[in-house]
Amino acid sequence: MSRLGNLGARLYRGEVGYDFIRNRKIWYGISILITITAIIGVAVGGLRMGIEFEGGAVFTTDTKAKISTAQATDVATEASGHMAIVQELGNGGLRIQITEVDTAKANEIKETLSDELGIPANDINADLVGPSWGEQIANKAWTGLGVFMILVVIYLAIAFEWRMAVAALIALIHDITITVGVYALVGFEVTPGTVIGLLTILGYSLYDTVVVFDSLKEGQKDITKQTRFTYSEIANRSINSTLVRSVNTTVVALLPVAGLLFIGGGVFGAGMLNDISLSLFVGLAAGAYSSIFIATPLVADLKEREPQMKALKKRVLAKRAAAAAKGESSDDGPEDLRDDTETETAGTTIGRPRSHGRTPGKR
Numbered sequence: 126m127s128r129l130g131n132l133g134a135r136l137y138r139g140e141v142g143y144d145f146i147r148n149r150k151i152w153y154g155i156s157i158l159i160t161i162t163a164i165i166g167v168a169v170g171g172l173r174m175g176i177e178f179e180g181g182a183v184f185t186t187d188t189k190a191k192i193s194t195a196q197a198t199d200v201a202t203e204a205s206g207h208m209a210i211v212q213e214l215g216n217g218g219l220r221i222q223i224t225e226v227d228t229a230k231a232n233e234i235k236e237t238l239s240d241e242l243g244i245p246a247n248d249i250n251a252d253l254v255g256p257s258w259g260e261q262i263a264n265k266a267w268t269g270l271g272v273f274m275i276l277v278v279i280y281l282a283i284a285f286e287w288r289m290a291v292a293a294l295i296a297l298i299h300d301i302t303i304t305v306g307v308y309a310l311v312g313f314e315v316t317p318g319t320v321i322g323l324l325t326i327l328g329y330s331l332y333d334t335v336v337v338f339d340s341l342k343e344g345q346k347d348i349t350k351q352t353r354f355t356y357s358e359i360a361n362r363s364i365n366s367t368l369v370r371s372v373n374t375t376v377v378a379l380l381p382v383a384g385l386l387f388i389g390g391g392v393f394g395a396g397m398l399n400d401i402s403l404s405l406f407v408g409l410a411a412g413a414y415s416s417i418f419i420a421t422p423l424v425a426d427l428k429e430r431e432p433q434m435k436a437l438k439k440r441v442l443a444k445r446a447a448a449a450a451k452g453e454s455s456d457d458g459p460e461d462l463r464d465d466t467e468t469e470t471a472g473t474t475i476g477r478p479r480s481h482g483r484t485p486g487k488r
Contacts, residue, residue, distance in 0.1 A: 140294075141438075142361065142362065142365035143365065145361055145417065145421070145422065147357075147361075149422035149425070150248075151419075151427070155418075156299060156414075156415070160299065160302050163303050164302065164306065165180045165306075165311040167305060167306055167309040170310065171314065171438050172308060172309050172315050173309075173313065173314050173319075174224075175255060176254050176313040177262060177316055177318075178226050178263055179224040180225060180226075180229040180254050180255050180257075181222065181223050181224035181254055182222075182223050182230075182234065182253050183220065183221070183223075183228040183252045183254070184215070184220075184235065184249055185220050185250045186218040186242065187218050187248060188218060188248050188251075189217030191242060191244075192241065192242060192243075193330060194211045197209075197219055197221060197242065197376065198211045201223060201234065204222055204233070204237040205223045205226055206382035207223055207224055209223075210222040210223075210314070213313050225419020227253075232254060235249055238447065262320075266320045266403070269324065270323070270324065272300075273324065273327060274294060274360060274438065277290070277294065277297065277439050278290045278291060278294055285338050285342055288427040288428060289341075289424050291423070291427070292334075292421070292424045292427070293331065293334050294337075294416035295419065295458060296334060296412075296419045297327055297330060297331065297415075297417065299415050300326060300327065300330050300408055300411040300415055303407065303411045304323060304407045304408045304411060305323075307403070308403065308404070313400070314399075315400075316344065316400040318356070318400035318401035319403075321401055322400070322401040322403075322407065322408065323404050324403070324413075325405060326405060326407075326412055329378060329408070329412050330408070331412075333413055334415070334416040336363055337417070337421050338421070340366055340367050341359070341360055341424065343426070344358055344360075344362060344363050349437055352437075352440045353441065354441065355429075355437060356428045356434045356437065356438075357425045360424060360425040363484075364421050372413070372473045373411060374457065375410070375412075375413040378409050379410065382402055382405045382406045382434075383406060385401075385402035385405075386399065386402035386406050388405055416475040445483050
């Protein structure tokens with residue numbers, strides 16, 4: 126078995142682990158700092174909306190231009206009075222995108238481009254996009270996002286509980302905010318491809334979160350009938366048992382996206398790939414982070430406020446204190462990650478109902 130596979134098996138059995146819940150304030154602080162940075166980026170720099178949302182004109186040429194893309198950018202910007210985006214196509218032609226251009230202005234720009242690029246006007250195609258169409262797309266995107274959020278909350282509240290639904294919703298908002306903030310900071314265009322990427326990453330983020338929640342739901346069965354673990358400790362065991370799975374899923378998903386972003390968009394200059402690949406790359410990474418460091422710790426915080434969980438915590442700590450006072454070795458602490466999760470208390474099994482060939486409660 127590989128080292129990673131062996132580590133995953135040991136994490137799953139509870140033989141090793143890291144205390145994510147105990148250090149949750151650190152993770153909250155990191156997330157708040159990143160979120161504030163993202164909000165400042167949007168507030169100061171704003172989002173650079175694509176032509177599909179702002180409206181404008183796209184000029185394409187099938188013939189190789191006699192000037193560089195930088196020169197073409199200067200010419201188009203001067204002719205239109207707006208910042209132009211120029212991309213070189215695979216056939217050597219150019220794609221020139223200019224926002225806030227009407228039909229009359231588009232014809233003037235086309236003539237100017239024909240003279241400066243040395244290409245006949247008939248060989249330059251001009252496509253106009255009205256701002257009303259872009260507004261409709263934006264409204265539908267926001268509507269789709271809102272419906273998605275509502276359905277997620279309803280599903281998680283039914284399948285798990287309302288605390289998990291609230292934690293998952295906060296994690297999703299966290300992921301969207303960070304992704305949008307990165308777009309504002311790096312100055313990438315927001316296009317329909319960006320919206321598709323945002324909706325896609327929400328699915329990935331939710332998947333990782335649900336995997337941990339499912340393990341937590343199984344581990345908390347009959348939790349109040351035992352005195353070995355607090356709710357936070359069981360939540361921490363759930364994160365550790367699914368940690369390698371979450372990491373593997375995220376890495377496998379990030380590799381092709383990184384290829385699109387850094388190789389396709391960066392090396393080969395296929396700028397249109399950046400629209401969707403940047404949102405996917407940032408969102409997938411943020412989603413993996415929020416599933417482990419935000420969602421489950423939030424659930425633990427909310428559950429620990431319940432009277433039953435407070436009483437359980439008192440009983441667990443009292444039992445450990447009594448064992449320590451007697452100088453006995455207690456197997457009931459958070460450090461007891463070497464043990465299986467099976468514990469017979471009042472005829473029930475706490476944690477994952479599996480047997481690893483050992484008698485419950487014994488090493």
